[in-house]
Amino acid sequence: MNLYLSSGYFDFEKIRKFAEAHNIKFVYVAGGRGTGKTYGAIDSYMFNDPAPFIWLRRTQAQTDIINKPEYNPFKKNAKSQGCAICMSPISQYNAGIYRAEEGAEKLIPSGPALGYTAALSTFSNIRGFDADDVQAILFDEFIPEVHERPIKNEAEAFFNAYETINRNRELEDPPRPPVTAFCLANSNDLGNPIFLYAGHVQTCLNMRKKGQDVYIDFNRHYMIILLDESPISKKKESTVLYEYLGRDT
Numbered sequence: 001m002n003l004y005l006s007s008g009y010f011d012f013e014k015i016r017k018f019a020e021a022h023n024i025k026f027v028y029v030a031g032g033r034g035t036g037k038t039y040g041a042i043d044s045y046m047f048n049d050p051a052p053f054i055w056l057r058r059t060q061a062q063t064d065i066i067n068k069p070e071y072n073p074f075k076k077n078a079k080s081q082g083c084a085i086c087m088s089p090i091s092q093y094n095a096g097i098y099r100a101e102e103g104a105e106k107l108i109p110s111g112p113a114l115g116y117t118a119a120l121s122t123f124s125n126i127r128g129f130d131a132d133d134v135q136a137i138l139f140d141e142f143i144p145e146v147h148e149r150p151i152k153n154e155a156e157a158f159f160n161a162y163e164t165i166n167r168n169r170e171l172e173d174p175p176r177p178p179v180t181a182f183c184l185a186n187s188n189d190l191g192n193p194i195f196l197y198a199g200h201v202q203t204c205l206n207m208r209k210k211g212q213d214v215y216i217d218f219n220r221h222y223m224i225i226l227l228d229e230s231p232i233s234k235k236k237e238s239t240v241l242y243e244y245l246g247r248d249t
Contacts, residue, residue, distance in 0.1 A: 001214050005036075008231030012040025013048060015225065016182075025178050025221045028200070030143060030185045032227035034236065037184040041138050042077045046085070046097075046114055051135040053115040054165060056123075058144060058151060060093065063119040067095045069107065073140075087117060093126050094118040121151050123161040131165040136180045143185035143192040155197030188226070200224060 001018075005011045010029070019027050029037050045053045055073075057063045065071045067087045074085040074097065086100035086107035095117045098109035116134070118126065139158070144150065151157060162181055169176040183194065190204040207215050207226055216223040227233065236242055 003213060003225060003227070004231055008235065009036030010040055010227060010230065012037065013044050015223075016044050016049075016180075019180055019223070022216075022218060023221055024180070024216065024218075024223050026181050026183070026198075027223050027225070028142075028183045028195075029225045029227065031188045032230040032233045033186045035227050035230045035232045037227075038073065038140055039077060041140075041182060041184060042074055045136060045138065046074065046077060047081050050114065052113070052133045053136040053138050054131065054134055055097065055115055055117045056120060056137055056139040056161070057117075057141065058120050058148070058154075060119040060122045062141075063094070063117050063122075067117055085114075090116065090129070091126055093122045094129065118161075120154070120157050120161060123157065123164070132167070134165055134179060135177075136182060137162065137165060139181060139183040141185055141187075142183040142194060143187040143189050145187060146189075150193070154193035158194055159197075188228075198222075 003011060003015070010032070015027060015029070018024070045051055055066075057066065066073050067089070069086065072085065072087065078085040084100040084102070084107055085097060086109055087095040087097055088109045089095050096109070096113035097115040097117065098113055099111055100107035101110045102108075115138075116129075116131070120139075142158075162179065166179045170178050185192075190201050195201050195204065203215055204224060204226065207213070207224065208228070213226050213229060214223065
């Protein structure tokens with residue numbers, strides 16, 4: 001499976017369509033800083049084929065930061081689309097993501113929410129939040145960096161959040177498709193909480209040993225993608241920081 005666009009960036013749209021066609025509900029994409037994972041996910045769910053989503057980060061501090069206009073992670077995508085995106089608080093823990101209009105002093109939300117921000121560490125505090133329209137969880141930086149504090153029972157918290165968002169869609173009459181979770185990370189730490197809990201570490205080690213970049217388990221409805229051979233990562237090896245450190249950052 002070719003994972004990359006002609007530009008060398010990760011082809012998120014292709015993977016989304018593949019997952020939808022084959023009932024893959026947990027998609028893990030790891031490795032390669034600046035390879036297009038986040039940008040592609042935003043473009044796909046916000047502009048190319050819009051569908052309500054939850055933009056999930058690990059901690060409340062991270063979520064509070066992206067809710068601020070100065071750190072809006074959707075700004076670059078919106079600019080390329082000739083529009084603006086802003087966040088508006090729903091509770092002390094999360095915010096809605098909206099198309100925006102220019103106000104006198106700040107952007108003003110317009111129309112229905114395109115998605116929502118939330119933090120894994122505090123998700124249990126918003127269990128009353130109605131996520132019935134949500135079709136995807138976009139979990140950005142699901143693998144903690146080495147300096148980040150762990151979250152107690154982190155993997156269990158993630159799967160509990162998935163259960164809360166998904167509810168009983170598959171048991172309805174007629175049944176509705178379950179939520180798709182895309183877990184994206186720059187880090188290549190295979191011993192992360194979710195991989196350990198779900199039993200994916202040995203699978204990833206086997207992938208590395210075989211030089212395999214995609215693994216799919218259709219029975220368990222998941223796939224793992226390791227961007228070890230990203231063309232963008234190869235190009236970044238000649239940039240100043242990488243040459244200075246003499247290794248991947």
